[in-house]
Amino acid sequence: MVTPRRLAALTRWLRTPPRGPAADRAYSLTILLAGLALLALDVKMLGTDQPVVAAPGGATPWQVAILLLGTSVLLAKRRRPVLVLVAVTLLVVADVLLGGSLGMYLVLFDALFTVARAAGRRARAVVLGVLVSLVLAVLVTTVALGASPRDVVQLTLVAGSLLLPPWWWGSDVRRSELLAAEQSRRADAERARADLARAHADDVARIAALDRDRAVQDERARMARDLHDVVAGHLSAVAIHAEAALAGPPDEPRDRAALAAARAGSLAALAEMRSMILVLRAGADADAATAPAGLSRVADLDVDVVGDVPADLPTAVDHAAFRILQEAATNARKHGTGPAAVRFAADGDDLEMVVENALRTDALPVDPALTSSTGLQTMRERATALGGTLTAAPTGTVWRVHVRLPLRPGDER
Known part of the structure; x- marks a missing residue:
């Protein structure tokens, strides 16, 4: 039973057939078997029973050989699509002279499809021009031979339906593959841009954090330096008072006044040292000096x-x-x-x-x-x-x- 899912899968397969040496061998073998079956049933491509050229031993053995050679040539279609098409065309002409077979038309179909799908731009333009010229040649020849309008139209349509569909299908598959490749490149580019944007955002956040930490360290270092200057002033005052008391003979009132001043300076220095310990952080540059701020x-x-x-x-x-x-x-x-x-x-x-x-x-x-x-x-x-x-x-x-x-x-x- 043909379900919508199976029909969709078949459509996808027809639009983008499998590729690779194994697929090429499978195609060639399939065409060979189909061509042999058609020859066994005596199904002719041109609808004529008599060959144009009489071959020794009959046309069928020669057609089998031509079909075998044609399917073998198709194995090289991926590497040399145009050369394979030329060789297949010659074999098709020989097959037509022997009466024609649908098997060789299938070989020609695959060769035309491969050129439309994989050949370069110039080669595709030349081959398309040849195909259109052949269809027009059929039209002109039938008119020149005096065929009836019905036969002219019929033969022209037959020539077009034989030569142009494989080209149209191959071109459509090529466009689908190019579109898929472009979409894949765009997706990769978008992912790369997103990765760069995330990396940039991380770098900006990291730099901002480093700036904040550096500013805090600098500020705390400056606080510690300011407090260091004041503590040094208190300790210098203590040293001056002690030196003054020791410089002269003992004098109780003077010595007690010096001791009182030294005690007051020491207490002030201790208070400032306590404040400094609260704000001083290891690693700050304590050697630099700044003017006390207040x-x-x-x-x-x-x-x-x-x-x-x-x-x-x-x-x-x-x-x-x-x-x-x-x-x-x-x-x-x-x-x-x-x-x-x-x-x-x-x-x-x-x-x-x-x-x-x-x-x-x-x-x-x-x-x-x-x-x-x-x-x-x-x-x-x-x-x-x-x-x-x-x-x-x-x-x-x-x-x-x-x-x-x-x-x-x-x-x-």
């Missing part, structure tokens, strides 16, 4: 101060607040429409700092993969290292940074 340098920043700037803050808090304000001012210049406004509030336990700036309304969106966003991360890192908090988010058309830093960094809260 809120006393707010005037150096492009910000509008609302109210008073707190003074006498712990060094770690003073430095962290200044660096956070410095980064917020930089972000305001990048993404805002004017200088940021900052206000401070300090009670006995915390320093609170609020930085606000107006956002641009005409800014183009930025691809998150192309920005490392290290500014907010380093600001938050500074606040967290001292036990504080930092939030940054838009409020309407205003960007607001709210920082809270404990005035006793490192205390358990």
